[in-house]
Amino acid sequence: MSLIVKKFGGSSVANAERIFNVAKIIIDDYKKGNDVITVVSAQGDTTDDLIAKAHEINAENPSKREMDMLLTAGEQISVALLSMAIEKLGAPVVSLLGWQAGFETDTNHTIARIKKINTERLQNEINKKKIVIVAGFQGINKYDDLTTLGRGGSDTSAVAIAASMKADKCQIYTDVDGVYSADPRKVTGAQKMKEITYDEMLELAALGAQVLNNRSVEMAKKYNVELEVLSSLEKKSGTIVKEKVKMEKTLIRGAAKDENVACISVVGLKDSPGVAFKLFNKLAQHKVNVDMILQSVGRDLTKDISFTVPLDQANEALEAVKSLSDTFEYKDLIKNDSIAKVSIVGAGMESHPGVASKMFEALYDAGINIKMISTSEIKISVLIDQKEADRAVQVVHDKFF
Amino acid sequence: MSLIVKKFGGSSVANAERIFNVAKIIIDDYKKGNDVITVVSAQGDTTDDLIAKAHEINAENPSKREMDMLLTAGEQISVALLSMAIEKLGAPVVSLLGWQAGFETDTNHTIARIKKINTERLQNEINKKKIVIVAGFQGINKYDDLTTLGRGGSDTSAVAIAASMKADKCQIYTDVDGVYSADPRKVTGAQKMKEITYDEMLELAALGAQVLNNRSVEMAKKYNVELEVLSSLEKKSGTIVKEKVKMEKTLIRGAAKDENVACISVVGLKDSPGVAFKLFNKLAQHKVNVDMILQSVGRDLTKDISFTVPLDQANEALEAVKSLSDTFEYKDLIKNDSIAKVSIVGAGMESHPGVASKMFEALYDAGINIKMISTSEIKISVLIDQKEADRAVQVVHDKFF
Numbered sequence: 001m002s003l004i005v006k007k008f009g010g011s012s013v014a015n016a017e018r019i020f021n022v023a024k025i026i027i028d029d030y031k032k033g034n035d036v037i038t039v040v041s042a043q044g045d046t047t048d049d050l051i052a053k054a055h056e057i058n059a060e061n062p063s064k065r066e067m068d069m070l071l072t073a074g075e076q077i078s079v080a081l082l083s084m085a086i087e088k089l090g091a092p093v094v095s096l097l098g099w100q101a102g103f104e105t106d107t108n109h110t111i112a113r114i115k116k117i118n119t120e121r122l123q124n125e126i127n128k129k130k131i132v133i134v135a136g137f138q139g140i141n142k143y144d145d146l147t148t149l150g151r152g153g154s155d156t157s158a159v160a161i162a163a164s165m166k167a168d169k170c171q172i173y174t175d176v177d178g179v180y181s182a183d184p185r186k187v188t189g190a191q192k193m194k195e196i197t198y199d200e201m202l203e204l205a206a207l208g209a210q211v212l213n214n215r216s217v218e219m220a221k222k223y224n225v226e227l228e229v230l231s232s233l234e235k236k237s238g239t240i241v242k243e244k245v246k247m248e249k250t251l252i253r254g255a256a257k258d259e260n261v262a263c264i265s266v267v268g269l270k271d272s273p274g275v276a277f278k279l280f281n282k283l284a285q286h287k288v289n290v291d292m293i294l295q296s297v298g299r300d301l302t303k304d305i306s307f308t309v310p311l312d313q314a315n316e317a318l319e320a321v322k323s324l325s326d327t328f329e330y331k332d333l334i335k336n337d338s339i340a341k342v343s344i345v346g347a348g349m350e351s352h353p354g355v356a357s358k359m360f361e362a363l364y365d366a367g368i369n370i371k372m373i374s375t376s377e378i379k380i381s382v383l384i385d386q387k388e389a390d391r392a393v394q395v396v397h398d399k400f401f
Numbered sequence: 402m403s404l405i406v407k408k409f410g411g412s413s414v415a416n417a418e419r420i421f422n423v424a425k426i427i428i429d430d431y432k433k434g435n436d437v438i439t440v441v442s443a444q445g446d447t448t449d450d451l452i453a454k455a456h457e458i459n460a461e462n463p464s465k466r467e468m469d470m471l472l473t474a475g476e477q478i479s480v481a482l483l484s485m486a487i488e489k490l491g492a493p494v495v496s497l498l499g500w501q502a503g504f505e506t507d508t509n510h511t512i513a514r515i516k517k518i519n520t521e522r523l524q525n526e527i528n529k530k531k532i533v534i535v536a537g538f539q540g541i542n543k544y545d546d547l548t549t550l551g552r553g554g555s556d557t558s559a560v561a562i563a564a565s566m567k568a569d570k571c572q573i574y575t576d577v578d579g580v581y582s583a584d585p586r587k588v589t590g591a592q593k594m595k596e597i598t599y600d601e602m603l604e605l606a607a608l609g610a611q612v613l614n615n616r617s618v619e620m621a622k623k624y625n626v627e628l629e630v631l632s633s634l635e636k637k638s639g640t641i642v643k644e645k646v647k648m649e650k651t652l653i654r655g656a657a658k659d660e661n662v663a664c665i666s667v668v669g670l671k672d673s674p675g676v677a678f679k680l681f682n683k684l685a686q687h688k689v690n691v692d693m694i695l696q697s698v699g700r701d702l703t704k705d706i707s708f709t710v711p712l713d714q715a716n717e718a719l720e721a722v723k724s725l726s727d728t729f730e731y732k733d734l735i736k737n738d739s740i741a742k743v744s745i746v747g748a749g750m751e752s753h754p755g756v757a758s759k760m761f762e763a764l765y766d767a768g769i770n771i772k773m774i775s776t777s778e779i780k781i782s783v784l785i786d787q788k789e790a791d792r793a794v795q796v797v798h799d800k801f802f
Contacts, residue, residue: 019458020458053478053482056417057417057420062485062489063484063485065495066482066484069480069481070477070485072477076470076471076474077454077474079470080455080470081455083467083470084463085459088458095467095470100546144522145501
């Protein structure tokens with residue numbers, strides 16, 4: 001007998017038919033003698049509909065506290081409906097809102113962090129042999145006000161329950177059946193992986209493979225919660241995410257692109273001590289997330305510094321650089337947003353120096369020009385023209401798989 | 402400076418425009434220096450939509466606990482939106498769910514009774530000079546589960562807050578501008594009353610004048626909360642409901658009809674001691690609400706007993722009588738559901754014996770036949786053919802106003 005935590009997203013409970021499908025998956029595991037706690041998101045478009053209602057009232061800046069009050073109603077509806085379906089199928093069940101399930105958060109509305117979970121009620125309901133359905137994405141702060149956990153919050157809710165209840169596994173159900181070596185809708189030959197490490201998953205998620213929310217993977221890594229990514233529509237095993245995995249034949253886990261990126265170039269920057277520090281310190285003050293950085297070797301007394309940022313922070317980054325015009329001189333400031341980042345990820349690559357050159361060879365053979373390169377222990381990324389991105393992912397993937 | 406409790410129904414907050422209308426009414430009173438607590442129902446058709454979702458899952462018998470979990474999301478949405486509107490208009494505001502506002506109820510899901518209100522948080526928010534928006538219709542039971550108060554629950558929520566916070570008045574906003582002497586859409590010459598007693602209001606509500614929920618009027622009477630019924634669309638004073646009112650010229654407060662009634666006749670009942678007791682005891686066991694009762698004077702050894710019940714309990718009443726066939730004999734059992742009850746209400750009538758005869762005269766002049774009569778201290782009701790009901794209300798109303 002195990003304790004299993006499951007999580008279903010909004011599309012899995014979008015209508016009555018899908019709700020019954022989820023109910024059957026849950027009851028299946030329950031009837032095998034397992035204890036089952038299931039975290040569920042708001043139905044289909046409920047959250048978007050509620051956000052639209054809020055924007056009708058205040059388009060720019062609705063109160064964050066009231067946004068949390070509004071949006072938490074979405075999961076409340078879905079937990080009630082899913083519980084009714086399980087009950088209709090004859091199994092004992094109880095639904096719990098975030099605060100009823102013991103989720104205590106900090107006071108940062110719309111992006112709250114979980115401080116602790118009081119597991120008393122969860123444990124009581126489990127002891128009563130009830131299936132427990134928990135509203136994801138939500139908690140309560142020290143003022144007894146409702147809070148939400150931000151994007152991907154339901155994944156985080158599930159992992160947090162698995163960690164604090166010491167669950168045997170945490171299954172995240174999605175509309176894909178696992179983690180692939182590339183986007184299977186776009187790359188022929190993309191392969192599903194049986195296992196992947198937390199770190200690899202984090203790197204893939206950062207690349208826009210939005211199978212799992214990063215915060216939830218970080219939390220799973222921290223508390224050593226074994227995750228499984230699997231499909232709510234097909235009954236087959238998915239991909240296990242854990243600390244160490246058996247090394248498979250391929251060194252590389254996946255290839256992916258990220259088009260949500262802009263490159264800022266500060267050209268002809270007059271060199272002086274601390275100029276890079278001042279630049280990136282200013283960007284940090286503006287809360288701009290800098291990813292790749294390239295600094296040209298200075299031949300005369302100027303140099304060029306290029307860096308990438310998320311697309312929606314590009315203008316903020318430009319402002320930050322401009323605000324430094326008193327501090328240092330430069331010739332030009334250029335923004336390029338028709339670019340893409342293509343990366344390969346794999347924990348195996350760190351001990352195999354040939355991996356990078358193999359990737360560059362694939363791109364060279366395809367005539368794709370590399371603008372920038374960045375490497376980490378388990379990832380190699382290159383910046384290329386956005387219109388080449390899909391082809392680049394395919395040729396790189398072909399090279400390794 | 403007063404503490405005012407207001408209540409707005411679902412149609413008053415059905416869309417963004419109406420929400421801003423309500424927000425302005427609230428801010429108006431707040432800016433005059435008053436403390437304002439406002440109870441609000443779920444938007445327009447939200448509750449019906451949620452019930453439809455539940456019935457898609459379980460058409461017959463969805464769990465009552467989960468129904469409460471589901472339906473309370475409706476007010477959660479409306480309190481958040483109304484608070485956003487008030488904030489947008491520049492006034493300080495906080496929304497509270499039933500449990501946050503301290504509503505403790507018993508454990509009867511979907512028809513819970515309020516046990517007490519912990520006013521601490523309400524008082525704290527008022528002390529901070531905030532407008533407080535409270536989700537009506539809902540509370541929490543001793544297990545920390547959400548409950549709802551049943552039909553008209555938001556009226557009850559408002560009166561309960563007014564009673565426990567010792568508010569100066571409790572204003573119930575509706576889509577009519579007060580309480581009328583008859584339905585103004587159907588009876589020409591219907592007059593709006595400035596004041597009316599709790600008891601008169603209770604009798605009128607029982608007649609289907611659904612301006613105020615009975616439970617809320619009973620509670621207002623018990624705790625002596627002064628109610629005002631007024632329009633959320635027109636800015637004028639409505640009708641005050643209180644214990645004693647200045648006697649106006651007319652003795653009669655209103656005339657109304659109720660078509661939701663059936664008459665059951667047990668004909669040729671063999672007389673024996675306790676036959677009436679046995680009959681009505683059995684009906685009570687079947688939870689049938691008997692209203693008017695007529696027993697013919699027994700000439701031979703049989704008599705006829707007729708009684709009225711709500712239309713939807715007519716078949717249950719027939720079953721109850723049939724189950725007594727071993728206990729007593731009767732010739733025939735007749736159900737008549739093409740009838741209506743027409744009544745006049747007024748606290749002044751008890752000391753004026755001419756009132757009843759004046760009503761009968763009006764009906765006689767109009768050629769309307771009376772099937773049954775019942776009287777209380779402040780009400781006279783007659784049972785007539787349903788097709789004559791509207792005309793009967795008009796002629797009776799004409800006679801008194």
